[in-house]
Structure formats: structure tokens, C-alpha cells
Amino acid sequence: MESTSLQTEWKRGSAELLILSLVEARPRHGYEISKLIEQRSGGAVRFHVASLYPMLYRLERRGWLCGRWVEKSGQRRRRYYRLTHQGRRVLASHLRGWHEFVVGINRITEAENA
């Protein structure tokens, strides 16, 4: 029970960071984003449809992401999300905060275990 609730908290806090960092290099569509999160976390973190897309729309609304329909020949069109200029700045500041947090946690846990 405890681990599950911790996982939920983690997901909530980090979900935005994860999505923003995944589209930093290049625009990706929703399914691709969800697959990448699943793969890179070794299956530990998974976003289902009912929470992924609302999240994307929220980030888009804040102006951090920009979605655009792209058609490729022989395929149905997909919506690709790219990081906006503002989103890039937000991501940078989130990452900085995250690093400080992790460093802080590590210091505490290492001191206890030493």
C-alpha cells in the first residue's frame, strides 16, 4: 500500500518533467511519449491514456508544449508535440530543482547509512 501511494506522488510530481524532457530533443506523438516513459523506467512508470492526454493538453495550454497534426504518406495523421521556447526554460528550471532535490536526499540518506 505504502509503496503504491509513494509511486503516485512521484508520478504526479515528475510527470511534467518527464514529458517535457522527452520532447526536448525532437517532437513526439502521445503514444511514443507513453512508450518511452514505460521503456526508460523499465516498466516502473506507466501513463495510461486517461491521464497522459489531459496532461499533454494542460502543458500545451500553459504554452510549454505546442501540438501540431502531421501527416506522413501512407499513415493516419498524428499529433506531434514539441517543446516551446517557454517550455525549454521551464524544463531547465525543473531539472535544476530536481537535481538539488536528489542531491539533498542523497546527502541525508548517505549520512544516515554511513
Place this chain on the structure above:
Amino acid sequence: MPEWNPEILRRLAPLKLSPAREGEIAEEIAQHLEDRYHELLVTGQSEDAAFRTAIDELKGEDLLARSLRSIESDLYREPVALGKGGSNLFAGILQDVHYAFRMMRKSPGFTAVAVLTLALGIGANTAIFTIVDAVLLRPLPFKDPSTLVMLNESLKSLGYPEVPASPPDIAVIERTQRSFTSLGAFQNKDFDFSGSGEPERVTAASVSASIFPMLGVQPLLGRTYTEQEDKPGTRVAVLSYGLWQHRYAGRANIVGQIIDLDRIPYTVIGVMPKNFQFPLPGPKHNNEPAELWVPRAFTPVELQGWGDGYNDGVLARLKPGVTFNQAQADAALVTAEIKRVYPPAMVKIFNGATPAIGLAPLHQAVAGPVEALLLVLMAAVGLVLLIACANVATLLLSRAASRSKEIAIRTALGASRMVLIRQMLTESFVLALAGGALGILIAFWGTSGLLSLVPSSLALPHSASLGGWVLAFVATVSCLTAVVFGIAPAFQVSSVHLQGSLQESGRSGTPSRARHRLQGIFVAAEFALAMILLIGAGLLIRSFSKLLETNPGFRPDHVLTMSVALPFDAYTKAPEVRQFYEQAIERIASLPGVKSVAASNDLPLDSADNEVLQVEGRPDSAPIMTVTWALGDYFSTMGIPLIKGRFFTPEDRIGSQPVAVINEETAKLLWPGENALGKRLGHPFPNMMRTIVGIVGDVNDGPLGSKPGPHFYLPYLQLPDDYIEYGNLIIPLNLALRTSTDPGSLTSAVVAQIHSLDPQLAVAKIRTMEQGMASSIAAPKFNTFVLGLFAFLALFLATIGIYGVLAYGVAQQTHEIGIRMALGAQRRDVMQLILVQGARLALVGVAIGLLAAFGLTRLMSSLLYGISASDPLTFAAVAIVLVAVALLACYIPAHRAMRVDPMVALRYE
């Protein structure tokens, strides 16, 4: 392949998204589920299991909607195209309005100019409509006013298309008519009102007892009089609220008090409520709201005075079910009856004619005289509003250039043309409503300002309230305005070519040719409209100056006039009356600064005493002439020139040879090519022929500008006693004096001289003849001022319009101008290029305006004097002025274009 959409749409349904947004989300999620499904199939799952696992991603029935609700609530509700239907139409419009406000805030300069322009247009319309509403649209403040009619008489063959009624004829009408439930006569008259405080002349009305119940207005205090009291000798009076307040400070015990009218005691029996007004202003005669009312009480002498006393207004109420046309047919029967009973002697004097009865709805009789003026003003402000619309439309088009990229992006993002047009029109509506709101304020001040200038000779109210109708009018006009100025830009803007606009990079490209063309059309239209208005105002100004140039036939400078009425009960015999006036003249003449003094029944510009006369030796001829009884140095006091013969002398009195003086017009009319001196002319009753001893110049009997008619002057001292005492009424005389100093400064000295003869006399209507002249032309002056004001507004707006378009054009063409200059164009050429652009627009507008004005100005011919409605001088002058103003407005942008530095202009690129 599984169907994902039904599953997704069912879950999105509670959000009530716009169809477009809903489809977009469903498409994206369906794609996701599809990808997941294929992936699961690859891992070896059965189709069934893969489908269920994929659907499981949606996590139950309501999670998706719950997560989306806060995000989608107000963002992507795309406006629904009009006519397409949809649950969120209202939300769409709200969003449009929201957007419109944002756009307005973004360009405050544009917003201010557009809103102000519209406010001026709408405000002017509202102000005039408020007056139209009060005068033409609002029912009169009486019971069932639509069934009230006014009766009049006419003697068309004698040149009287409409006169008030005569008592014997009124008796015939009462006896014969079958169309009216009740009928009553009324007549304005003045009384010397005394008893408490200074003697004062009050405007009163003698009114039949039937009139009060007919109007259906109850007295505030006491009662009105009965039919039994409406008899000669009954001395009762009903006061107006104003007189009650002003003379008695609203004392409650006024009913039963005795007041003195012309030194005869009357009992006050009632007070009418505050807003009661009767007679109403507007009709030609008996049009002064009374301060008190007394019974009309026809005397036996009056009722036998056939062919005389055409002085009574007649008000009647139609029987229920009787139409106006039926009453008119009935009036023809009454006319026939009058013809039957008319005394043959009178018929003979009238050249075989008898009076005919005519009728008009009361409302028409009251509002008719100002209808033409109000319609012309309404048309004028309508044109001003159209010009304002054209102005705002050109502004919108100019702004459209800077918005084309925005429009292109929205189009690229899927906004349909319909959606864009609706968005543009919403912006127009918001602008128009803002203009309307400000316009109400302008109208509020404008109306009271305008009405405070209304001269008393014009039957317009002195105040008018902004009623419900007016607000409805503003709302309607604002909405119509929005459509008029918004529709063309909306269609033009929404037809933006995607690629072109997106390719136009940051720098300003060449403006769309179509847009510029449309702006040109609007500016030309503005000039055409302004042209019409300016010609209208120009015609009024020209006609007004003609009016000022007219020779009134007398010298109005240095003349003071006043009216003195001798009450019959104090001056019962003619010799007393004569003595009073002779002594008054003598005493006033002794004052320093007085050159000459006279007394007369009528004064120039205000002569209303028309009488039927007879020419000796011509029994068939009965000229109707203005008659003036003169006492003292009348002609030299008035400055009326002698053409032939002599003026009256003090020796022209009872006992000497009866003499008369006529004007040139009479001489021409009655004795063309002959010497009129020595000819004889006079009243048929009593039969007294007078020898003409002098011919004087023609004088304006009516208001300035009216054509002088035949005029008959006779010495007051030769009037027989019974004429002076006739009908127990002494005709009030006007005293007039010519001074060597400022005539106004002598007022108190003159009044003191009159009071030295009779301290109880009221001296009324004290004014200089120049003031009389001014009030005589007050109505045309007001017309000219108001139309001139609107024409100026039109010119102002049109000038701003042409300036704006050219200035914008120059700004847009800086690059082009730079290239031209780099290629060797002279500065003069550039200036000429711009000026020609502007002049072309103005000339097209002026040409169209000339044609339209030619057709429209004849509507105002009734307001003109001395010039035709197509006066070529006015047309030409206005055209020149308008083109000159246009060139001036173009000069500034042209000058700016001339100063374009080719290096700078090209570097901008």
C-alpha cells in the same frame, strides 16, 4: 479493426465540447489505442484480449472526462459557425466578445477614434430622435387623443385656405354635425391680471365648458366650469399650476378667491395640474398655452356676426366608430348647411363664396408645422451616421492589413470563413454598442442644448426625456450601424489569401489592392454624403442671408414698442379711450431722447387684423386687406417711407373728411396704372368710404421674408365710437417710440409716464423693434444653425476619413515611393501622385453628391426663402469648398510622402 471512437466519444460526452475539439481529441486517443492494440497483437495476444487491454487504458467510464474537465472548460470551445447549431453557441459568442475586448484594448488609439466617431453619429441621431419622439411619435397628453380633431374654416376663393372659425358658423356646426360626441371653441386672449402684486398681462384663453371633459384632464384643485356657467356674465376662472405657484405661491385656499381680470372680479374655481397645457403650441392660430381659462361664453352679438370674428379654434371628439373620413364627409354636409343659412348680403360681399368646414387630427394640427423641419434634421443626422460608418469601415480595413497575418494563422488552424466573419462582426457590434452608450450621453446633453435654443415661434418642446422608445432606437441604430460598417471589412478580411499573408514577412508588404479599392469607395461615399448635407446647410445659410438682406419696409433701429390694453370696465366710452392714448403719446413725447411717438393696433411683422373692404364704384370687389389704425406719428416712428401724397395729421379726426393711406401693393392691385390718390375705399359695415390721401412703401406684415400684401391705414381718431366700444372689448393698442438714444434705456421712463395716467395698467410686450426682428427670424436661424452644425460634423468626419486613408496609404507605400525616388522621381511628382489620389476620391464623391443633392434638396424647399432648392451658386460653392478641404486633408500625407528619404525607405526593406 476495432472501432475506438464510440468508446472515446461516450466518455467525452459529459464535457459538451465543440464538435471540432471533440473530434480532435477522439482522433488522437483513437490513434493511441490503435497503436497499443497493434503492439499487443505483435506480442501474441488474441484480438479480443488486445482490444480489452487497450480499452483498459481509458481507465473506467469517467476518469478521462474528469481529468479533462478543468483543462477544456474554457479553452478550446471553438466558436460554432452561425446556423450550424450547437450546444455552446452562447459560449462561442461570449468568447468572441471576450476576444473583441482584447483587440480593442490592444489598439486603444483605433478604439478611441472608432468609438468616438460612432458616438457622434449615434448621439446626433439619438438627440434628434428624442425630439421627433416627443413631437411626432408620443401621443398627446389627453384622454384618447387619437379621436380628437381640430376644425377650421376656409374661404379659398378669397385667398384663405385655413382660418379659425366664426361664432355663427360654430353654432351651425354644433346644430348640424353628426360625427362628434362633443365640440368646443377656444380663443387666446390677454388679460390685465391684478389684485395681488404688480399689474401683469397674462396669456389666457376663453374656452367652452365642454373642452375640459373632452381633454379628460381633472383639475388639481376645485373644479372646472359647467355648461350653465359658460354664459356671458359668469365670472369664473380656472388657473394654471404655473400662475397659481407664481402669483399665490401655491396657497391651498386659492379656490373661492377673487382675482381681477381687466379690473373685473372673477372667482377662482379650480387649478389645473402641473403639466396641463392648452391651447397647444403648433397650430397657426390660438397656439399660446394659457395661464388661466375663462368661459368662452358666446354673446348674442358674436353669434349674429356672420362673416366676422374668424378667431376661434374648434376642438371636437369623434364619436366611437366614426372614422376621420366619415367625419370629413359629414363636414361637407355642414358646409352645405352654412351655405344655405348664410346672409345673402355677406355672400355678396364674399363674391358668392361661403366658408367651408375642414378638419384635421389634433396631433397633425399640432405637429404638422414642424414635421418638415424634423424630417430634414432626421435625414441630416442619418447622413452623418452613414459617414461615421464609412469612416469606421475604412479604419477597420486599414487595421485589417496589420491583422492579415493573424487571420491567416487562424485560417490555417482551421477557423472557417463563417467563424472569422462572425468574429469580425462581433468586434463591430462591441464597437457600435460602446459608441451607442457614449452616444446616449452625447444625446442627453445635445438634446437639452438644442432644445434650449428653440425659439418660441417654433412649436418644439423645451425639454424632452430619453424614453423607452429612444433607448430602443439607440439599440437598433447601434446594431444596424455595426452591420453597415462591419460587413464589408469582415468579408474583405476573411478572404485573406493564406499563402500571401504568411509569406509577407515582418515588413509591411503592399496592401491588398482590393482593400485599398474598398477604402476608396468608402471615402468617395463619405464625400458624396457630406456633399448632400453641406448643400442642404448651404441652401439654408444662403436663404437666411437673403432673409437678412430683405428690406422689411420700415426702419427697425431706435424703436421701442409695448402693448397697453385698456380694460373695458374702466374705460367704457370711446372718448375716454381716445383721450388716454392721446395723453400717453403727449407725455411720452415730452421725454428727453424721444423723437416721435405713435399708437396702433398692429405693428410691422406682426399684423394680423385682416378685414374685408369695399372699393367705391365696384360692388363686386371685396379685397381682404391688413388694416392698421394709427395714432400719432405712426409712419415716421416706424420709418415707413411716403411714396405719394401725405401722412395723417392731428387734424384727421372725427368730423373731418374720412381719409386713408394705402401701401404701394394696394395701389398696384386695385388701380393698376392709375393714380390711387383721391380714390375711395372703406368698410362695408358701417358703410364708410375713405379718401386715399397717401401711398406709403410696402411693409412686412408677417414674419420677415413673407410677401407684403395690401395694407390699409386709417386714423384712429376717425374711428366711430361704436367701433371702439364694439363687443365690449377695447382692442389693445401698441405704443411705439423712435428715440435718438438706446431705445431700451427709456423703458422705465415710458412705463412711468403710462402709470402716471393709470397706475393699474399692465404694460406688456416691451421690446425694441430690433428684438422683434430677431424673434421674427429666430426659426430660420435655428434651422440654419442646426443643419449647419450637422453639416460641419459631416465635413469634419469626411475630412478625417480622407486624411486617414491617404496617410495610411502613404505609410504603406513608403517602400514604393522610395523606389520611385531612387529611380529619379522628383519630390514634386511624389506629392502630385498622392494629391491626385486624394483628389480623385473627393471628385468622385462630390460628383455623386451633387446628383443626389439635386434630387434630395427639394424636400426642404418649404424651409427656403428667396432661392430655389437647386440654387446653382450654392451647389458650385459647396463643391469647391469640399474639394479644397479634401486637398488640404491630402496635403499633409502628400507632404510626408514627399519627404520620404529613399535610402531610409529602402533600408526598411
